[in-house]
Amino acid sequence: MRLQALAAALNLPPTDLPDLPVRGVTHNADWAGPGDVFVAIRGARFDGHRFIEQVRQAGAVAVLGEGLPDGLTSPLPYLRVPDARAALADAAAALEDQPSRELRVVGVTGTDGKTTTAWLTRHLLRAAGLKTGLLSTVGYELPDGELRHFPAHFTTPEAPQVQRTLRELVTAGADAAVLEASSHALALERVRGVDWDVAVWTHLSREHLDFHGTVEGYFAEKRKLVERARHAVLNADDPWTAQLTGLAPEETTYSAEGTQADWTAHDIREGAGGLDWRVTSPLGEFQAHLPMIGRFNVANALAGMAAAAQLGATKEDLIAGLAYFRGVPGRMELLPGDGAAPRVIVDFAHTPPSLEKALATLRTTTPGRLWVLIGSAGGPRDPGKRAPLGEVASRLADHAVFTEEDCRDTSLADILREMERGAQETGHENFTTIADRAEAIAWIIRQAQPGDTVLLAGKGPEDTLERADETLPWDEVAVARAALAAWAAPATP
Numbered sequence: 001m002r003l004q005a006l007a008a009a010l011n012l013p014p015t016d017l018p019d020l021p022v023r024g025v026t027h028n029a030d031w032a033g034p035g036d037v038f039v040a041i042r043g044a045r046f047d048g049h050r051f052i053e054q055v056r057q058a059g060a061v062a063v064l065g066e067g068l069p070d071g072l073t074s075p076l077p078y079l080r081v082p083d084a085r086a087a088l089a090d091a092a093a094a095l096e097d098q099p100s101r102e103l104r105v106v107g108v109t110g111t112d113g114k115t116t117t118a119w120l121t122r123h124l125l126r127a128a129g130l131k132t133g134l135l136s137t138v139g140y141e142l143p144d145g146e147l148r149h150f151p152a153h154f155t156t157p158e159a160p161q162v163q164r165t166l167r168e169l170v171t172a173g174a175d176a177a178v179l180e181a182s183s184h185a186l187a188l189e190r191v192r193g194v195d196w197d198v199a200v201w202t203h204l205s206r207e208h209l210d211f212h213g214t215v216e217g218y219f220a221e222k223r224k225l226v227e228r229a230r231h232a233v234l235n236a237d238d239p240w241t242a243q244l245t246g247l248a249p250e251e252t253t254y255s256a257e258g259t260q261a262d263w264t265a266h267d268i269r270e271g272a273g274g275l276d277w278r279v280t281s282p283l284g285e286f287q288a289h290l291p292m293i294g295r296f297n298v299a300n301a302l303a304g305m306a307a308a309a310q311l312g313a314t315k316e317d318l319i320a321g322l323a324y325f326r327g328v329p330g331r332m333e334l335l336p337g338d339g340a341a342p343r344v345i346v347d348f349a350h351t352p353p354s355l356e357k358a359l360a361t362l363r364t365t366t367p368g369r370l371w372v373l374i375g376s377a378g379g380p381r382d383p384g385k386r387a388p389l390g391e392v393a394s395r396l397a398d399h400a401v402f403t404e405e406d407c408r409d410t411s412l413a414d415i416l417r418e419m420e421r422g423a424q425e426t427g428h429e430n431f432t433t434i435a436d437r438a439e440a441i442a443w444i445i446r447q448a449q450p451g452d453t454v455l456l457a458g459k460g461p462e463d464t465l466e467r468a469d470e471t472l473p474w475d476e477v478a479v480a481r482a483a484l485a486a487w488a489a490p491a492t493p
């Protein structure tokens with residue numbers, strides 16, 4: 001694309017700008033390269049205009065911004081726009097030639113449940129034969145199923161990355177894409193220019209008020225997704241839904257709590273192997289089995305089913321798809337098993353409240369003993385949580401194993417001592433300390449018996465284990481699977 005065409009795509013009046021070829025667009029001066037247009041954003045911390053000289057040296061060809069600060073001149077052609085973040089998104093969509101128009105796009109928003117619902121929806125769409133990509137907190141996935149990561153950790157990255165990923169999906173032959181849309185993304189225009197087919201609403205509760213100011217402000221940002229979609233999938237159990245009804249041209253509702261809705265759940269049973277319930281839906285009544293833990297996942301599954309059905313999934317696709325859903329990597333991920341061995345779960349809970357929640361959830365479906373393996377990271381971040389982690393683990397599990405978790409430059413022995421102190425100070429001695437994580441996993445799984453649950457907490461889907469002098473490649477699920485395969489007649493510690 002050339003600069004004049006880009007200006008026209010942004011509805012800017014014609015100017016006498018040099019008509020240079022444009023390679024890409026970015027808001028980050030460090031990412032600017034030859035042929036790029038740099039969008040100078042006035043952020044909460046920096047004014048992007050101060051990086052114009054840096055991007056010129058990197059080879060950028062023009063700058064877009066809301067106006068040069070007093071006294072600053074631009075050595076590059078400067079295009080004035082009313083809203084820099086909107087211009088960033090519009091330019092990114094134009095440069096990638098509006099990829100979302102070539103895909104069926106499902107957006108998922110809400111305070112909790114976005115990642116799970118997005119993964120479930122992409123899984124059900126694949127079960128229905130649609131080549132589907134995914135953009136979520138855990139990473140992004142092309143239809144080949146390989147999980148990739150953006151350089152910075154985002155639920156929804158900035159518009160150029162969103163649009164580039166959508167173009168990659170089109171190039172890879174995808175039919176559909178599922179995107180998590182955070183409230184920050186909607187407020188900061190990261191998903192402007194995405195053509196939404198379906199908007200899925202999970203639920204809203206107070207969060208991120210530091211950024212949005214009020215819960216109404218938070219809601220107003222999230223509401224944009226519903227306003228922009230052709231079809232809304234709304235949670236009838238969420239009081240905020242009353243204010244969303246009628247915003248999209250079409251809508252479907254769902255309820256896991258007995259509210260009247262198009263998709264409803266009845267006779268919900270929570271067992272060690274997952275959730276079972278009866279579904280009533282526009283596709284008819286059927287029995288569903290989902291190998292996931294946590295009753296709230298019934299609502300996420302109803303939302304995912306309603307969205308997938310909107311894109312053509314049949315009742316049979318949904319029943320079969322739910323039954324072999326593997327969960328979200330590293331989030332209460334249930335390792336396959338048949339009840340003849342202990343149940344093993346990998347979860348990224350690494351704070352005292354999240355560990356507490358995970359153990360409480362697992363306790364309700366554990367007929368035998370509950371085991372937990374947990375470490376605490378080194379470095380300056382939150383050393384104060386080590387003792388509380390030890391306390392929570394020993395209080396809520398029958399037996400805890402304390403082990404390494406990215407100790408980095410902090411003494412592992414000191415970390416483990418702190419965790420032990422947390423347990424002992426509250427009168428608990430039901431723990432074992434094994435410094436080497438792989439050995440600790442092998443040990444804890446060897447001890448457990450059928451009917452027991454083993455929670456491997458803290459690492460989740462992370463792919464490295466950091467020690468003082470080395471960084472190991474890490475795959476907690478693979479280590480646990482190997483230990484389960486070697487599982488033999490158990491012994492009690």
Ligand SMILES: CC(=O)N[C@H]1[C@@H](OP(=O)(O)OP(=O)(O)OC[C@H]2O[C@@H](n3ccc(=O)[nH]c3=O)[C@H](O)[C@@H]2O)O[C@H](CO)[C@@H](O)[C@@H]1O[C@H](C)C(=O)N[C@@H](C)C(=O)N[C@H](CCC(=O)O)C(=O)O
Nearest residue numbers: 027028029030041043044045046048154155156182184185
């Ligand atoms: C609160 C928030 O979302 N802030 C975003 C906002 O930051 P900001 O307004 O402070 O921007 P800034 O740092 O002042 O920079 C202004 C401009 O100068 C540029 N700059 C700045 C410094 C520099 O050296 N070079 C440079 O080019 C920046 O790229 C930017 O374009 O704009 C930046 C770039 O446009 C974002 O990177 C930044 O996200 C920060 C890193 C962030 O942590 N965001 C989190 C809270 C977030 O978005 N989370 C949600 C999920 C939330 C949830 O549901 O849990 C998500 O979607 O991931």
Ligand SMILES: Nc1ncnc2c1ncn2[C@@H]1O[C@H](COP(=O)(O)OP(=O)(O)OP(=O)(O)O)[C@@H](O)[C@H]1O
Nearest residue numbers: 110111112113114115116117137155202296299300
């Ligand atoms: N439908 C739901 N209603 C209430 N709580 C939920 C729901 N789904 C998930 N949760 C809770 O929120 C936690 C995070 O779930 P999930 O990762 O799917 O949410 P998220 O909105 O994507 O959050 P994040 O962006 O932090 O990953 C779960 O472990 C569970 O405790």
